[in-house]
Each structure stands twice: as C-alpha cells, then as structure tokens.
Amino acid sequence: MDMKRLAIGTIVGGVALYAVGYLIFELAFGPYYAANVGSATGALRSQNLEWLLALSNLPLALLVTLGIESRPGTPSIASGFVTGAVIGFLVWLSVDAYYYGATNVWRFIIVLIDPPLSGLAIGIGGAVIAAVLARMPKAAGVQMAR
C-alpha cells in the first residue's frame, strides 16, 4: 500500500466530502432533516461545530481511499463512484437503522432518505479520489505473485 497515495486520496476526499456534504445535507436537505427530528428535545445543536464536521470527513475519505486502493487495477472515476456509493450507502444504512432503533432522534423517513443521499455524496467523493489517484503513478516495487 502506497502511503503517499493514501494520504493524497484522504485529503482530496476529505475536502470533496465536506463540500458535497455541505451542498447536499445543509443547503439542499437541511430544512428536511430539521423537519424530521423525532421526539427527543434539544437533539440538534443550534450552532454546528464546523471544524469537527470538516475533520470528520477524513476517516471516511481514508476508508473510501482504502476501498479504491485495495481493488486490483487502475482506479477509474466510475469504479471510484461505485466504491464510495456502496460504502456510503451501507455505512449510513447501518448507522441510521441503529439510531432509529435505539433513539428518538429521527423519524423513520430519515432511515429511507439518508442512506441514498449519503451514497450519492460519498460516491462523488470516491469519484474525485479515483480521478486524482488515476493521475498518480504507483510506486515501483516487488509485487507478490497471486
């Protein structure tokens, strides 16, 4: 695994995810999420911690970069989108289902709407990561025979 490619994929992906997440989850669908809060009171912060929201994209970007890098062959924009979308959809379906099952934070409609939106957002992040990695040469080295 090439650490330079992982680092660049993570940074580029983190920036892309933050920008796409802002457009989708705050500008386009922010009012929708706010209107579908469950019975818990005071669940949403009045002022988001933007610095933490920016940093929170880095572990997810690293996860998508690892997913792209662990597949054989040169990454493509299409394969990056599919890898990111599958990871985003399944991770957020899990988390939204857990939260709906254990808490009163969201109404049920969020369990249906949030995973596809997250799949789209993280898919776009995966496509951006793959587009950058496709332009970077892989480090020369001994390859294990399969």
Add this chain to the structure above:
Amino acid sequence: MDIKRVAIGTIVGGITLYVLGYLIFELAFGPFYAANGGSAVGVFRSPVFQWAIAVGNFSFALLYTLALETRAGAPSIANGFITGATIGFLALFGIDAIHYGFTNLFRYIVVIVDPLLSAIHSGIAGAVIAAVLMRMPKAAGLQMTR
C-alpha cells in the same frame, strides 16, 4: 462475485455483530453510554426496536463481506479481523464526529471510546466471516485476466 458466499457471509456476520453488540454495547458498556449522554432530553428509546438494530447489523455485515470478497487472494481470519476492524474504526470515528458536530446526544469522550469498541466489535465479526468463507469453495467460472 459469488452471491451465495456474499449471502452466507452477510448472514453469519449479521448474527455475530448482533450478539457481540449486545455483549459489548449493552451489557459491558451500556452504563458508560448512559452516563455520557449530552444535553438532549428523551434520546433513548425504551424498549429499543430490535428489528432496526438487526437491519443495521446485516448492512455492516454485507459491507465487511464485500470488502473481503473484492480483495485478491483467499480470506484468512487475520485479514478478516483487520478488514473489519479498519472499516468499523474509520466508519464510526467519522460518524461519531459528525453526530457530535451536529447534535447534543453524547459527550466528547464517546467520540474517542466508541470507535475503539466498534473496531473490536467489527474486527471479530470480520474474522468470523472470513473463517466461514475460507471453508466455502469459490464457484468455478471464467476469471478475467488482470
């Protein structure tokens, strides 16, 4: 992609995650999570929706199985553990940070402890999935040259 292997990995992994999740997050660390709630009121359901928790577990199990099946070479218990632990840690670190940035559900300590517990939880599930997949023959078929 062998659908039978993916289905069996998902079922075995989902059951493992459900049992381990009960042991780790309810029996062992339930009091920790309850003691570190944020300022939101009426957050936790009583009783929880077990079906939603199960959906979350099967969704994560599908992701771990796909990750193991798309990697080159036969799965082993060690790489199953590493794959599950890596996905569990990175996914929950990102998501816990997002939830902490948006909501008043938990104190900050949960953002540190929860990803570590999730890595153990997911790592064991990944190892169990790999142990089952190792014993299943891959379907014979044409392999694309790489």
